[in-house]
Amino acid sequence: MALISLVIPCYNEEEAIPLLYPELVAISEQMNYVEFEFIMVDNCSEDRTLELMRELHEKDSRVRYISFSRNFGKEASMYAGLKASKGDYAAIMDADLQDPPTLLPQMYEAVTKEGYDCAATYRKDRKGEPWFRSVMANVFYAMIGKISSANMKSGARDFRLMRRSMVDAVLSLEENERFSKGIFGWVGFKTKWISFENVERSAGKTKLPFWSAFTYALKGIIAFSTVPLAISSLTGVLCCIAAAVYAIYVIIKQIISAEAVSGYPSLVCLILFIGGVQLLMIGVLGQYMSQIYLEIKNRPKYIIRETDQKVEGKKN
Ligand code: UDP
Ligand code: MG
Numbered sequence: 001m002a003l004i005s006l007v008i009p010c011y012n013e014e015e016a017i018p019l020l021y022p023e024l025v026a027i028s029e030q031m032n033y034v035e036f037e038f039i040m041v042d043n044c045s046e047d048r049t050l051e052l053m054r055e056l057h058e059k060d061s062r063v064r065y066i067s068f069s070r071n072f073g074k075e076a077s078m079y080a081g082l083k084a085s086k087g088d089y090a091a092i093m094d095a096d097l098q099d100p101p102t103l104l105p106q107m108y109e110a111v112t113k114e115g116y117d118c119a120a121t122y123r124k125d126r127k128g129e130p131w132f133r134s135v136m137a138n139v140f141y142a143m144i145g146k147i148s149s150a151n152m153k154s155g156a157r158d159f160r161l162m163r164r165s166m167v168d169a170v171l172s173l174e175e176n177e178r179f180s181k182g183i184f185g186w187v188g189f190k191t192k193w194i195s196f197e198n199v200e201r202s203a204g205k206t207k208l209p210f211w212s213a214f215t216y217a218l219k220g221i222i223a224f225s226t227v228p229l230a231i232s233s234l235t236g237v238l239c240c241i242a243a244a245v246y247a248i249y250v251i252i253k254q255i256i257s258a259e260a261v262s263g264y265p266s267l268v269c270l271i272l273f274i275g276g277v278q279l280l281m282i283g284v285l286g287q288y289m290s291q292i293y294l295e296i297k298n299r300p301k302y303i304i305r306e307t308d309q310k311v312e313g314k315k316n
Contacts, residue, residue: 007081
């Protein structure tokens with residue numbers, strides 16, 4: 001029988017896990033033609049998440065867990081879970097039931113019977129989300145679609161079922177500053193897109209406040225596009241042209257009219273403008289440099305404190 005590994009990143013999900021587990025059991029009973037392993041990745045939660053995972057593992061050996069030494073972010077959780085997965089297929093799913101497990105049979109059919117390598121999901125709408133967040137998200141997807149070769153779909157979730165070959169491809173991209181939505185698009189493979197209505201979080205609060213989502217989006221742009229660098233060069237060229245045209249204008253004006261060139265306010269404006277543009281562009285450059293710096297240090301993407309196989313202090 002084929003094995004599906006379900007990777008579930010969890011951070012402070014003590015309220016959501018008791019609701020999630022029965023759903024996992026239900027779907028595994030419904031899909032009795034495959035085997036499951038549930039890999040829960042605890043991102044160093046401050047609540048009882050890890051204890052719940054230990055309890056579930058005791059009760060059900062299909063539940064495996066990995067617990068980090070600190071919060072390394074959802075991206076690291078997904079990477080760690082996929083790396084630990086043994087299945088012929090692997091799926092990523094949020095702990096809060098915002099990724100409906102009921103879609104799994106349909107997703108499994110896509111990769112086994114319809115010849116796809118991956119079944120990915122996206123939300124039809126963003127109901128229940130603050131309007132400003134939706135607007136910013138739409139702007140991001142519209143922009144990244146134009147400036148990057150990685151195909152990213154608006155509303156796409158990380159919830160997707162992949163064949164082993166695609167999982168291995170995703171894992172072979174070993175960058176530290178990970179942006180999975182881009183990585184999935186970048187590796188390619190035949191993907192079936194399945195849409196579903198937005199579901200509200202089952203319990204607890206979002207772990208991804210607006211500001212984190214915003215910096216995550218910026219990271220995505222830097223990771224998958226060098227267009228901002230091209231824009232900064234172009235702006236430099238435009239400023240030079242504008243300066244040259246203005247210089248010619250000043251010279252000609254000086255020659256044909258007797259009055260001296262007055263222009264203190266315009267000078268101030270120009271200095272401010274050029275200074276601002278320069279700082280902005282140095283900032284853009286700095287963003288790319290900081291990525292190089294972070295990648296070159298090549299630190300581990302996560303550190304494991306405990307797993308179902310290895311408990312700290314116990315001999316393995
Ligand atoms: N998550 C995680 N580490 C983090 C933040 C979030 O593993 O640092 C997990 C979280 O437990 C959940 C998933 O990532 O299973 C998505 O987070 P959340 O539902 O809070 O984000 P939203 O759906 O609001 O974008
Ligand atoms: Mg959620």
